[in-house]
Amino acid sequence: MRNTISALIGVGACFLTSVAFAQNLDWQIFSEPFITTAHAQNIDWQKIDEILGRKAAVSDDVHRYGFARSDLAVTLDGVAIKPAFALGGWVAFKPAHGGVMAMGDLVLLETEINPVMAKMIAGGLEITAVHNHLLRASPATFYMHVAGHGDPAKIAATIRDALAESKTPLTSASPASPPPAIDLDTAQLDSLIGIKGQANGAIYQFTVKRLDPITEGGMLLTPVGAMGVATAINFQPTGGGKAAITGDFVLTDGEVNPVILALRTHGIEVTALHSHMLNEEPRLFFMHFWANDDAFKLAKGLRAALDKTASAKI
Known part of the structure; x- marks a missing residue:
């Protein structure tokens, strides 16, 4: 009988511990994939494409938009830098709670940095870095990293308006001849x-x-x-x-x-x-x-x- 009571007490303790553990669990860990999928389905990606003037490259739940500086003729140590080599700006949108997480890396000339930054700040985006990637390039290029959370259409409009302060091409180029x-x-x-x-x-x-x-x-x-x-x-x-x-x-x-x-x-x-x-x-x-x-x-x-x-x- 004593052994039976001890066993019941042990079971009860385990049950209470399990309840307490469940209450303390961060259920977001388990629900995150389902929440992300739901948000991805709710986002009007065609609208984002239209705002940014181009189609995204889609990888899993991330939509990434390229903003290559095809308008620039940059040389470094006698090498003509191709846009895909070192001039490929981009912004990625990942579904998150209440909208998207956005982060990106934009290629700018020195004179474009402050006008673009002012528009980003006014639209509620964060500037997380501004720096060089290359040395001795002519003209010199700089790289502005940006981040934001929230409504994807608002973020996209802010990025478009900010890039309009630069000479970054805002419409997709016509398909070129095969490389x-x-x-x-x-x-x-x-x-x-x-x-x-x-x-x-x-x-x-x-x-x-x-x-x-x-x-x-x-x-x-x-x-x-x-x-x-x-x-x-x-x-x-x-x-x-x-x-x-x-x-x-x-x-x-x-x-x-x-x-x-x-x-x-x-x-x-x-x-x-x-x-x-x-x-x-x-x-x-x-x-x-x-x-x-x-x-x-x-x-x-x-x-x-x-x-x-x-x-x-x-």
Whole structure:
């Protein structure tokens, strides 16, 4: 009898503990996928397309809009920079509670920074960074990171009105003639970098995911490529097996100097180191780079730098 009473007391204690645990659970963890899906279905994406004057590239629940500075003729060390190589501004919309989370990276001339910033602020968007990516480019380009939460149509209208203060093309360009073949052994580059790249016009691009989850304001930033939190590596052929490279590594604090050392050891210039966001977890740093040399040599240097990071390798 005593054993029976003890067992009943134990069951009751477990039940009460389970109730208390359930009350303390953050049920948002379980409901988030369903809430996000519902919000994605409720958003009039065609309206957002119309406001921004272009169709989005859709990855999972993220709609990403490109704002390439095809109007600019930028050169660096004698290389004519193609828009997809280093002039590709963008804004991504991800469904969130009460609307969307928006974040982006806009390419601006020096004289455009303050007029665009004023419109962003007036429309309720946050400026999270302004900086260079390249050195010695002519004309010099700067990159403004923006963020916002709320009504997607209002955010889109603010972005459109802000970009109207620059010479950023606000309508999609007519389809151009097919891009030239990429004058590089892309299969060998894939092997050296350790993941499969993808052609974007005349540019060969790699998107390298980190192994650790990244959140902003408590929200998981996925897919990481579309949300701008994956290491980006771009190759632009410059002839004779050579390529210009640029992009940015996504790093935690302990990875910064090992990656700098790996890049510099392999003849790759570090051109910028800075933040892009304000309250992400873990705290991230973005390191931009540049070189124009034998493509395979540079790929080996980039792989050596990636090996200093918690990055995926296939």
